Amino acid sequence: MPYDYKPFPYVAPPGLTTPEPRHKVIVVGAGPVGLAMALDLAARGVPSVLLDDNDVVSVGSRAICWSKRSLELFDRLGVADKVLGKGATWSVGRVCHGDDEIFSFDLAAEPGHRMPPFVNLQQYHVEAFLAERALAEPLVDLRFRNRVTGIDQTGDTVHVTVKTPDGHYALTADYVIACDGARSTIRAILDLDFDGELFEERFLIADIEMEGDLPSERWFWFEPGFHDGQSALLHRQADNVYRIDLQLGPDADPEEEKKPEKVIPRIEKVVGPDFELDWVSIYSFQCRRLKDFVHGRVIFAGDSAHLVSPFGARGGNGGLQDVDNLGWKLAAVLDGRAPESLLDSYNRERVQAADENIVQSSRATRFMTPANGAERLFRDQVLALARKAPFARGWVNSGRLSTPCVYATTAPDDPALPPVSRPGAVAPDAPQGNGWLLNALGRDVVLLAVNCDAPAGLDVPVLRIEVNDLVAERYLGDAERALYLVRPDQVIAARWIEADARQVRKALAALWEGRP
Template identity: 80%
Template sequence: MAHAYAPFPYVVPPGLNAPEPRHKVVIIGAGPVGLVLALDLARRGTPSVLLEAGDAVATGSRAMGWSRRSLEIFDRLGIADKVLEKGVPWSVGRVCHGDDEIFSFDLAEGPGDRMPPFLNLQQYHVEHFLSDRALADPLIDLRFRNRVTGIDPDADGVQVTIRTPDGGYMLAADYAIACDGARSTVRAMLDLDFEGELFEERFLIADVEMEGDLPSERWFWFEPGFHDGQSALLHRQADNIYRIDLQLGPHADPKEESRPEKVIPRIEQVIGPDFELDWVSVYSFQCRRLGEFVHGRVIFAGDSAHLIPPFGARGANGGLQDADNLGWKLAAVLDGRAPPSLIDSYNRERVQAADENIRQSSRATRFMGPANGVERLFRDQILALARKAPFARDWVNSGRLSTPCIYATTGPDDPRLPAISRPGAVAPDAPQGAGWLLAALGRDAMLLAINCDAPAVADLPVLPVEVNPAVVARYLGRAGRALYLVRPDQVIAARWVEADARQIAKALAALWEGRA
């Protein structure tokens, strides 16, 4: 393989020699979601033990399309510079029917955006950057080759049983967070199952290494001549690795289709013969989730909580937003600054987000692989119409690209202010002096004062915002002033054109209680 999969060191855990003191948080699974959660908790002063059954990063590109919101999260955690340097940013997508391009789109960032709309970077690179950061943080105890074999929650905490190469031991914690992926052992141990839809359609993923000059764009084909009427997707990644997804149909045998002698001729039809096959996987579409993500003192995040097809880059990006939503809430509850009801709001908001992602992915799946009859006729007519009529192009669904969920909220709002910055939405970035607005936000809730003075509210820092065209477009609209209450995860909790200290304090209390 092109990537060197060097193992991380195994260290004998202290629990093998003597009982360990009770921990605040045990995180199970050191993929991107578990690592981001541990790093976010550490930023807030909350220590964690992070358990990983393996000792190396993920094999193959896997999650490779990172959204602007994920890049903003990486920036807060201190790895964005490395990700941006290594990855392949893109904004242009091209959609083809047969061998003809029927339309293209450009998500190019505006003057108010620091991060590109999307960046392609293999999951193993991201895991390396996050792992190195976690290993260097004194508040994170990252333990490789520590496999969870049992979990016993009660009203006050969780007992976790762990197996290592040197034997077994137990940990007690206030909370256990399951970030252990699609085949979650924690989910199985608690006898929890997904609800939703398992599609029969199968896709082949192949990473290939080649010297090429293909543009950094997203290419999607419906029924291309090179792939027998199925769908195909091509992305450029780092290190001369290209990602190719090929629809195989519902009756494909995963073992047979993964054989190199089967895969290589298919890839040659797409890009020609000059490449090296790096990694192959065959997967089925799943649009499923747990009924609830919070089960007492055990909380689920990422693929252990929901499974979403990769088209649209909603799986890993949604998982990082799970961690981003949970981290500040968990830290506040453990510090005694917020009641346990704040954790319930994680369940409410991230279930809403998962349902939105599942709904979008289900629609894309049906458009890519329509059933024979009316469904296929409708799809084919839309593709034909999109060649001639621009209005029909919005109906073509090759995977709606990931955007942050706008949470349902009762936070105070003023309709005179722009829709992009309404309560429940992530605060949009904007230039701010020599830097950027999101980078100026702290680890706690903050009040943005735009073109006005802010009333003094206890325990609420104020950030005066410099007015510039991006701030006007995204935060003021036609209003001449505004106050914005922003949560610790950079989500807007409330906004006013004018407000007094009592109104702001009331909204702040609702934020910490999980009512906003």
């Protein structure tokens, strides 16, 4: 295999021999979401214990398409350069019907962003980069082969029982963050279940290693001749590894379809005979979530909170956006700078985002795997029309690609300012001298002054920025000046063309209290 799955060292935890002091945060699950969560908290001065029941990174490529927003988070966590250097950057997608390309798209058409639209990189590489950072971070206590077996809450304390190769021990903490994936142990212990939809359709997913000059593009086929009239997807990754997804139908036997003698002939029809098969899995679509992501002092993030079908790259990226939303809020609550009600806004906003992802993923699933009758007739007519009419190409749904949720809010907003920077949206990036605007925002609340001065007497950092063409387009529109209140996760909290100190203070109070 192209990746060497070396185990991380197991170290006997101190709790086996003596009671441990109460911890601020316990994070359960050292996948991309759990590792990013612990690192984000550490960057805000909050120590955590990170528990994982395994001692190696995930086997197989799994999540591979990391969006621009995830790359911006990786940049703040110190691993973006490694991800960019190792991964396959892409922006072009090609959509085919049968064996003919019917249209293509280029996500990099908009200039003036530091990060590309997407980088393809196997999840095991991303986990390794994040784990390396976590092991070097004094505020992250990363413990491998530590499996949570019990969890209970009393008042303001979470009690956790952990099993290791050397026996059991107990931990207590102010909060537990469950990032332990689709088969979450924490969710099972608390007897919580998902609401939503299970799809019967099965897909084969495979990593193959081959030498070739295929471009770094997303290729999607509806009803290709090489695959019995079903859907197929091809992505390039790092190390000459390619990811192939092949629709199998609802009656496929998972154990039978995983056998190399079944898999290899299917893939040969796509790329020819010169490849090595590295990893195979069979999956079914799920578009489901917990009713609530906050349960007392146990908070769920990533796949432990919500699941979507993989087309559109909304699973791993959605989990990292959970981290982006939760980290600063939990740090503020633990530091006493904000009331516990701020965590209610994590639940509200990320439930909204999960529902948005579920809707988009469900629509893509139905378009790719339509039921016989009206659904199939509509899908086939849209594909036929898209060959000839550009206006119909936006109706073709091979997976609407991940973008950050714009949170619902009643915050102050001057509608004369550009919609791209409205409250609830992530602040759009733009060049600033030799740097970038998002890097200049830092990790705290900032009042962004665009072509003006901030009101006097405010206890909030003020950032005056250089107004170039892209800043004017994204932050001013036809206005001559503007003030933007930006949250620590770089989401716009409020904006005005003109405002006095009282108006800004009122918006600040709403931000820290978690009011919409």
